[in-house]
Structure formats: structure tokens, C-alpha cells
Amino acid sequence: MFKNGLSYAGTIILLLLSHAAMLGLVLVRSGTETLPLLILTAAVLGLDLVGIIAAACYRQMTYTLDLILLGILGMSLIYQSCFGGVSLSVKHLITCVTALVACEVGFLVTRDHDRIRRQKKWIYALIGVLILAILTLTGGRSMWINIGSFSIQPSEFIKPCYILICAASIVELHKKVKVLFFWVSVDTLCMCAMTIVIFGLQWWCRDLGSLPTFGAVFGCALVCRLCYPRAKINKPAIAILCIGGLVLAGAAWMLAPPYVQERLHVDIWADQNGAGYQQCQALIGIARGGWLGAGPGQGALHRVFAHESDIVFATICEEWGLLYAGLTVVMLLILLTTVLMDPPKSYYHATMAAGVVAVFLAQMALNIFGSCNLIPFTGVTLPFISQGGSSMVTCGFLVGMLKAGQSPLFHHEALRPPKPKRRTDPERRAHA
């Protein structure tokens, strides 16, 4: 943080001011009563305060990510509390706090790359448990576990685990065995096997919207593994892999189930009340909002299903305008850009960071471009902005992984102050 020329105090003031400005805008443009706005203000500023105190509890090399995350969560809480009328979204407030906690957990779990590398087998086991949970508890070909009024999506929790097994140290990459004509590391083989299992699960559970996200992580991992330092980059192998990937993608495109085919080929304007309903309403909402928006709580998209999750970008555009929605995207990008400004300190963390960025960008692209009909609509969440507990916890954990790369722990003893050596009596005497 200091290296980047900003002071924490200044940034915190900026953070509080930006949230206050948004709340001021709500006051001016929403025409709401004072009480709901006061409650919302208390919740947002309280969240900021809790976040700042929580971050300060752990010694880190930089707190940049914590503050940016707080900024985004505050924005998200304001957005979600204004859709269709100003009223604090308690559910979203709880998930925001949970995301902050998950962020700290992610940071603590992954900051020691040696330990996490040594315990990779347990990560494989955890993924196995999650897959078993999906297969046994979701009740059919679904990704959701319903407990009373709560719904959990275990496949979300697979994402950080998958990134951890896709990340690799140079030592792991040098342990190779010959498979057919190629020398491949054992770690890569295990990763590929797990990838096939996860992709198969997604296909089986008809959750094809998450496939591009896992595919992006896998692609990053492959690139990192093919181009690591001193690797003999095998151009034919890369070409074969690329062709294989394209063939697989083509086959998936052709063999996709009918409901996916419909989404791939739907002419939304010709089917406005059917398969294209959400996208049409989203685009109309964006158009209605224009650059400056209709005003917080003044939109009509809140009547459309999944306005707070799958088409949340459009809902923000309608009420706050494309300027604010664009600013939100920029904030998310700045969060990811910190990896470039303050690079990870180890190769393992660097590959892990690439996976995290891939997940964030893939989900942002699927959500924003899908709801705007630039690509097929898949119905995934926009990180930190969409409502959804599983998604918020996962995204919080992923930001914790990014933090881990910036404030790593190389040895368990590193942060402990060295114990003072006890002087022997002859030494004392000599000293005296």
C-alpha cells in the first residue's frame, strides 16, 4: 500500500466518502423515507468498520485488497438494498460479513505455499467429499442442497479447491513420467484426472454454466505448466493440446442438451416471452437507465426473476446508470489488478493468482456479457455483487487467496520473533 503511494488513512477516508456519496445519491434520487436510509447507512458504515478492524487483526504486508473488497461489498450492499425500493437487505448484509470472514480464512489457509502444496492430497479428498455431497444430497441431477429455506451450492466450494490443485510449484513440475510420447509431471496428470471428474459432474448435473469457469482455470493451469521456467516448451504438444481443446469444445457445443442448444441459438427478440425473456428485459432495463440511471429503487427490473443475481448488472444499470455499473466493474478489475501491482512472492502463489483471476473474469464475463446477449445466457453470479451465500463465501475465499500471494508466509517461524539465546556463565563473565 505504501509502496503504491497511498496511505491507509487516506484510502479509508476515500472508502467511507464514496459509500457516503452513494447513500447521498439514494437520498436525493430515490425519494425514500429517512428511516430505511438511516438503517442502510448504519449497515454500510458498520460493515466498513468491521472490515477495517478485522483486517487489522492479522499482520499483512499490504491491506490494499482488504480495503478494495470493503469498497465493493459496501457498493453491493447499497445496490441490493435499493432494488425496487430502499430497504436494507439483511440477507445480503449477512453474506457480505460471511464473505469477509471467508476472505480471512482463505488468506490464513493458503499463505504458506509449502504447507498447502504438501497437503494437496487432502484438497483432492475435499473435492471428493464435495462431489459425493452433490451426488447424494442434492436429490437428482442438481447442484443445490436445500436445507429448509436455505440453499447451498457445493459446486461453488469446489472452485477454490480446484484452483489449489491447479496451482503448482516448480518442484512438482519437474517430477515427470513418460506417457505415450510425452513427459508429463505426476501433478499434471492428477490435475487432468480431477478436471475430467469435475467436468463430468457438471455435465451430469446440467450445471453447464460453470463449465467455462472451470475451463478458464484449467486453461491457465495448462499454460503455466507448459511455460514454466526451464520447461522445454514443446510446440507440437501445445498445438495438439490446442486442437484437442477446440475439438472438445466443438463436441460439447454439438452434444449439449436441448435446453442449452436453445440458449446457444435463441433469437431473444423473436422469443421475448420465452427463452429470451430475461435478456430482453435486461437490455430494455439497461436502455431505460441510460448513462445516469432512473434512480435507486426506481427501476422495473426488480419484477424480473433473478434480477438480484443473474441479471444484476442490468438491474444496476437501470437504477444507477451505466456509469455506476461500469464503475463497479472497474472496481472489480482493480481488485484483480492488485496482483499485477503487488505480485505474488512465489511461483505457487503466482499460478494460484492466475487461477483466481480466471475464475473472477470468467464469472464476470458470463454474467455481464450473457445478460446483455453478447454470449449465451448461463445464469452465473457476478462476484460480490450478486446475491447468493455460496457465491459470496467462495469469492471471499478467493480474494483471501490473492491476499496470501501478497502477504505470504514462507516458513512457520518467519513471523515469530527469534528466541534470545541464553548466555552461558563464562560468556556473562567475559561480557562483564
Place this chain on the structure above:
Amino acid sequence: MKSIRRGQHLITLMLLLFLAVFGFLIYRLQKDAGFYMSHARNAPLGLVYDRRGDVLYDPNATADQYGEDHFLDISNLIGDDAGQMTNTLVANNKAALTNYSFLLGEQADGKAAVYTTLDHDVNRAVYDAFGKKNGCAVAYNYVTGEIYVCFSKPSIDILDGYENIDTLESGSMLCKVFYPTVPGSTMKVLTTVAALEHMGYDGLMSRSFSCSGTYTDLGGDDIRCHQRSGHGQQDVVKAFENSCNPFFAQLVEDPGWSLDDIMETYRAMGVRINGEGEAQSMDVDGISAFTASTVLTDKTDFNTQWGCMGQGKTLVSPLQMMVWQSAVANADGRTTAPYLIARTTDVSGNESYTASTSRSEAMFTAESAAHMREIMLTNGRDRYSSLLPGTTVGVKSGTAQVDNGASENSLLTGFVDDPAFPVAFCIVIEDRVGGEVSNTDIAGKLLQTLKASLA
């Protein structure tokens, strides 16, 4: 560090890729926002005007403001945004009419407007001239493509809303100018053009066939002439004037050409034959218009000969019949595309679209077009000189059997031979028997009123 930098490069690449697509998305959103808004319910729409500034559509129109029946003649052409009539000017041009901009948002008092080429006064005068008869009429400038007159009767009065929709006469909510009808003998224009193309003018003129009132074709079926006593020996010019069915049946059977020759010319003129290929349509500022179709199997087959005379399974839209006239009237075999919208303005009043003339590739040779033109003008001089006194009008009439021969429609299509008044037209009067009004009356009213209005 080099290893970490490679990871950084990968992240940079992904971020740049996302940013590029996001930038494109913002560009597309602000560019297409008007189109998206045109699909929104209750979006504020602007007005539609005729060529003189008379209002043809006002989303807030009342009878007190415009008078009773003000929109009656153009309601099923101009339409509205209620969603009941989809193949109309307003329904298909809401993006241009929406008072909205991405920067300013919705503007109830914006200046978005569509300025049409229609002449409402003439349109209404000809509509009223139909009296109790139903039908449709369309007229346009065959040089520029501007549509001056276009209506379909019966119509709906938009000011009455759609509450009495069940009591409306059949066909009230669509403009029949754009829909298929049996063309009757007006189709003989195409058959004559086909003969000119494949026999040559001299070859065609050298042929002469006899009409005794009934002709038994090579397949053994009788083709009857509307003149029971027959027309005697005729060449094509006389037969065209007489609209003689036996002549054209013998012309189709003539060994000097094949069915493929006829089909070749028909296809070139946009006729879909025997259901082959995709159904074709003509676009008039978003309004979809049927073109033409027929069934042709064998030259000696009664139905094929009947089809070449515009009966049986032959269908053509009145718009298409009028457009064919432009290829003849311009004497170059190229049609002029018709249009209704002259220009549009956006929410700020700035001109956002200006129409321009568009012409097709040659569908038949200029030589054939010139000869066809002369044949039609001869018919006009001999039989329709009263249409527009002092000016020759190239004409072809037709009588179409509809509802399996239960009733007959009367058609008239043609063009004015006047460079200062280059108008082509097509008129259809439904159920002509016992009518108090003829096609000649309607055509005369149309041409004379329009000429006076454009003068």
C-alpha cells in the same frame, strides 16, 4: 522472478481481453439502446406525418383533436404500438419513433418522428371512392419509389381501440396491399414479357391465334373466353387489349418455346414456382410484403395455362403487381423499390434517416420492356383514355376468380406515361359483381386527385 512474470503476463492478457469485450459491450449498448427501448412497454413514441405534415399517427390521439375517422384509411397501414397489428409501419419502426436517447433517457416531449411519402388527402379521397366496396389500392412514383397512396378496405379506426375487435369485418386489421391475391389477367403482363423475351418482338407479332369463345387445349380441357362469341383472329396486341384467354392458352402451348422459358422469366421477376426454394418477400420499411407464386407443370395442362393467365393457384400481392409496372414503365426491365418513409428525426429533432431510390437488377431486357410498355400504352389509348385526360396510361385489367369461383375480384394495374407524373398503380375491388363502382372510376379518381395534389 521470471516465472512469476509469466503468470503476470497471463493475467494481463486475460484482463485486457475482458476490457476489450467490455468496451465493445458499452459501445453496442449505447448504439442499440433505441432498438432495445422500442421493445419496452409504454415507451414514449413520436408522431408519423404524411408528405404535407398531416398527422398519420399520434400515440395520444383523440377524436376531439383530429376528428372522427381521421385515421380510418391508414390505420391498418400505419398501425400503432398496441401489438394487435404487427405488420405495420409503427410496429416495425418503433426504434426510429421512440423519444429516447441513451444520454437523456425517455423524453415525453421529444422530437422523434417519421415523415412518410403518403398523401393523406388523396389516400382518403380514393378510400372514400370505394363506397361500400372493399379492396385496396396502391400507387407510387416509379422513378423514385415514393408511395403516395396505400390503403386497404375494410379498415379499423384506431381511435375506437380494440374493444370491438370481434365485430370487425374480416381483413380489417391488415393492409391487403401486402398480402397475396389472385391477380387474374393482370398476370398476362408477365406472360407477354416472357414471350417477348423468348420469341422476340417480331416472333411474337408473327403469331396469330383464333378465338371462337372456347378453346380446347392440347390436354382436352376447355378454356373459355369472357366474350362468348369470341374475338376471332388476333395478334398479341389485340389479344392483350381483349384479355383473350384462348389466345394466351394457345400462346403458352406454342411449340416455339418451352415451359422452362416461361419459368425462367417468371423466376427472374420474383415468382416462386411450384413451392421451390424459400418463400420470398419484399421489405417496405420493415413491412413484409408477399411477392408472387404459381404452379406450372406442363404447357398442355389446363392448370398451367390457367396459372399463366393469373387464375387458379397463381397469387401475387398488389404491391408486387405495381412494382412490376415500374420495370415496364421505365423501359429498362428494372424495378424501383417502393418506400414509405421519406425521413426520420431523432429525439432532438436531428435528421436520422433519409430515404434514397433503389433499383433492382434487370429482370428482363430493355427491349422487351419497351415493347411491353408500348403494348400496354396501346391498350390504355384504346380503352382507358378517360383515366387521366390528356395523358396516356399504360393499363392491364384483370378479373380474378376467388373463393373457388364463388366471387370475382376486379383488378387494374398500370402506369402513367408522363415524366412529370411518373406514377404506377394497382387497384383491387373485391366482389365486383353488382358493384356501384368500377376500377376505371377508382383509377381515374386516384390519378386525377393525385396529379392535382402533386402539382
